[in-house]
Amino acid sequence: MKDTEVDNMVKDWFAATSRHEWRRLKQDPYHQIEFIVTLHFLHKYLPEEGLILDAGGGPGRYTIELAKQGYDVVLLDLVPEMLKLAERKVKRAGLRRRVKQIVEGSIEDLSMFGDATFDAVLCLGSPLGHILNQARREKAARELVRVGRKNIPIFASVISRLGVLKTLLIRIQHEMRYAKHHLTVGDYIPGAHGEGFTAAHWFLPEELCDLFEAQGVEVLEMIGLEGLSSHFQKETNRLYKDEEKWRIWMEVLLETCTHPAVVGGSEHFLLVGRKIE
Numbered sequence: 001m002k003d004t005e006v007d008n009m010v011k012d013w014f015a016a017t018s019r020h021e022w023r024r025l026k027q028d029p030y031h032q033i034e035f036i037v038t039l040h041f042l043h044k045y046l047p048e049e050g051l052i053l054d055a056g057g058g059p060g061r062y063t064i065e066l067a068k069q070g071y072d073v074v075l076l077d078l079v080p081e082m083l084k085l086a087e088r089k090v091k092r093a094g095l096r097r098r099v100k101q102i103v104e105g106s107i108e109d110l111s112m113f114g115d116a117t118f119d120a121v122l123c124l125g126s127p128l129g130h131i132l133n134q135a136r137r138e139k140a141a142r143e144l145v146r147v148g149r150k151n152i153p154i155f156a157s158v159i160s161r162l163g164v165l166k167t168l169l170i171r172i173q174h175e176m177r178y179a180k181h182h183l184t185v186g187d188y189i190p191g192a193h194g195e196g197f198t199a200a201h202w203f204l205p206e207e208l209c210d211l212f213e214a215q216g217v218e219v220l221e222m223i224g225l226e227g228l229s230s231h232f233q234k235e236t237n238r239l240y241k242d243e244e245k246w247r248i249w250m251e252v253l254l255e256t257c258t259h260p261a262v263v264g265g266s267e268h269f270l271l272v273g274r275k276i277e
């Protein structure tokens with residue numbers, strides 16, 4: 001399949017799912033964990049103030065959260081439907097002054113921003129994973145790093161290749177014949193390798209590290225975003241009903257989510273890096 005066909009497939013998918021994307025991180029306690037754990041590590045590494053790029057920011061969950069905390073934010077996304085929804089949500093939250101731009105563009109070409117413009121760069125929820133070409137992913141990583149100032153934190157989260165294999169076992173066994181393809185190639189084209197999602201690349205943790213290290217980024221931490229809860233959706237949602245048990249589990253989850261045994265097996269994982277060049 002040609003790159004342009006893949007690109008159009010990705011755009012069409014996200015145009016049709018903007019409302020779902022707004023709900024995704026809040027739909028139930030299990031999915032909230034990705035949001036909570038990501039925010040925990042944002043708080044750990046973000047400077048006290050500054051201008052943040054939320055690249056592939058979708059309908060703006062992270063933009064709105066960070067704007068509420070006093071950061072200036074620029075939200076960039078590929079898909080106009082996402083941007084329209086983000087405009088509405090930002091306005092409704094009364095944050096239009098903090099959100100400096102809501103702008104259409106691809107992470108592959110951030111030429112609208114000068115070098116060293118931002119005090120932190122976010123690329124969360126796998127925008128990088130919807131580029132099915134290694135050279136283009138490298139260009140996107142280069143762009144994300146270029147627009148950040150020296151020493152700033154860079155946050156990139158993606159869908160895990162090993163996590164997808166566990167999903168095959170748990171939820172979509174009828175697609176098991178594609179397991180070896182997922183494992184060795186890591187590229188997913190709907191129709192060719194299953195159904196139910198758009199074109200995507202699944203990452204191994206070391207692959208994401210290599211991608212950013214090659215652009216002059218020091219990897220500070222790798223984090224399994226669903227951590228020990230990963231794939232235990234029903235059990236996690238049940239636990240939420242007991243406030244004390246949930247509190248303990250969240251502490252355990254945050255203490256263990258950087259363990260190498262946890263990172264790659266999570267549905268999503270996050271790289272936190274520092275631009276050193």
Ligand SMILES: C[S@@+](CC[C@H](N)C(=O)[O-])C[C@H]1O[C@@H](n2cnc3c(N)ncnc32)[C@H](O)[C@@H]1O
Pocket residue numbers: 010014021025055056057058059060061062076077078079082105106107108123124125126127128130131
């Ligand atoms: C799963 S959503 C994540 C949204 C948000 N970052 C979050 O974590 O909640 C992925 C987003 O990446 C965007 N996207 C995909 N490819 C992109 C690209 N090449 N450049 C910019 N955004 C892209 C999609 O339009 C979508 O809004």
